[in-house]
Amino acid sequence: MPYSIGQVAKRLDISTYTLRYYDKEGLLPFVDRNAAGRRVFKDADFNYLETISCLKEAGLPVKQIGTFIDLCLAGDRTLDERYDFLAEQEQALEEKMAALQHTMDFLRWKKWYYKRAIQAGTETVNYLPDTTQTDPALREKFNQLVADGADPQDLGHLDR
Amino acid sequence: MPYSIGQVAKRLDISTYTLRYYDKEGLLPFVDRNAAGRRVFKDADFNYLETISCLKEAGLPVKQIGTFIDLCLAGDRTLDERYDFLAEQEQALEEKMAALQHTMDFLRWKKWYYKRAIQAGTETVNYLPDTTQTDPALREKFNQLVADGADPQDLGHLDR
DNA sequence: ATTATAGTTGGACTTAACTTTAAGTCTAGA
DNA sequence: TCTAGACTTAAAGTTAAGTCCAACTATAAT
CATH class of the missing domain: 1.10.1660.10 (Multidrug-efflux Transporter Regulator; Chain: A; Domain 2)
Incomplete structure (x- = not known):
């Protein structure tokens, strides 16, 4: 005890x-x-x-x-306050988790990006011609694949 | 530019x-x-x-x-390393999000706990008789309600 | 030409959340 | 009784991630 x-x-x-x-x-x-x-x-x-x-x-x-x-x-007179406090934390946590999901989406897009680069042997396959900038159409394509039901976790999967 | x-x-x-x-x-x-x-x-x-x-x-x-x-x-020779780095971060983030979901579950259980207390006017409705300890059966009950398909976000909802 | 605004550096300061240290107290076992 | 190990406090130290300051330089507008 x-x-x-x-x-x-x-x-x-x-x-x-x-x-x-x-x-x-x-x-x-x-x-x-x-x-x-x-x-x-x-x-x-x-x-x-x-x-x-x-x-x-x-x-x-x-x-x-x-x-x-x-x-x-402080006892029962603060029950309401405690409830509200927890409700606020729940709300804040929901927002934080949504932000982390966004971060996760980015990580998966980047994995797919590197999978493509590794398969091509060079990162330039992801660039706009004659630049070192990522082709925006590529990210669009990734988003499209996800929207079409592909598992973003799988899309970037690479066996070596 | x-x-x-x-x-x-x-x-x-x-x-x-x-x-x-x-x-x-x-x-x-x-x-x-x-x-x-x-x-x-x-x-x-x-x-x-x-x-x-x-x-x-x-x-x-x-x-x-x-x-x-x-x-x-460092260029294309680190493509593999970069992929692995991102895969590790994805993994770590998955774990973090799972932990936060657990935290969220706790917050929602506590909201339900306080909803009960507020409705009864006293926290003692949640205690084991003659103690200040939370009745474990209560948490079981909450878990059961969630398992039975109730929305944990709604279970703790309180209008005043 | 003067002034306001935005930039440069190195280094000091801040805050949160520990983490460690110093100096001492308490308790159980040989 | 002695000693090891766990405890006490106050206070100092650490680390990460900024944040700010002083002293200075550069640019643009009046």
Whole structure:
């Protein structure tokens, strides 16, 4: 039932330094201390710890996570605020994931681009004549292939 | 056809400081200089700049982006290496997106959790009797609802 | 010719999120 | 009782990615 900082660190696969840093930054006000002043984590604390690591994964700065933890400890009168906070984070995360999907699309187009270059033995097959600029029609073609149902992951696949 | 650092900064919506920093870190070795020593960007450079911003979006550190740019400037003999580099980034990005989806799932479960709490007027509806620990059966129930085809985005929706 | 604006450099500063150090305390086992 | 290992704190150090400053140069418009 009670866990030391070292045990928690191992279980969450983070360092004790990090846990103490979080505590200093106000993320762990719920952690008890024993007579010797050492931190004593309880099972219920893992709910908070899971939330903290989720918000961290979502890209929130430590300070904002602290704000949320404060709301949690303030009791039922902050239920609405907590809901709104999470809804905002959901929205932000949706946007971030859409951006990453866009990045992924670019990566796949570039893989296809290099697949063509490797097969031709030279990057110039992708350039406009007498330039070092990528032929815009090529990207159009890639987009068309994807729009026509090709798997963008496969399009750039290359066996050597 | 030629662009100043300020024009490029505006077009990419980043600061001139950032562009100079990238240059200092070796990300822009392809940029020309005029007689006065000022950077002169050409149209072809935007291919590189787009790639840089994509890799940045993907979360790559500036140094690794520099490595890739170096490969690009080394000519056709690095085509394979460049392909592999991009394939690795694609893989890493897939993993990151999966992790973010997991984070999103958690956020939506918590929204549902708070929706219940708000409707009951107290968070205790979510706890195991006589504890402050979340009832594990509740999360099971949420997972079940999602597995049964409910939209997790809707499940936590709350009108007030 | 003067002035405003945009560019140059090297180097210092900032912020976030750790990470380490120093100096000391506590606890369990030989 | 002694020692190893885990803990405590405050404070300093690190790293990444900018961000800014000082001192200077170049260009364009009045």
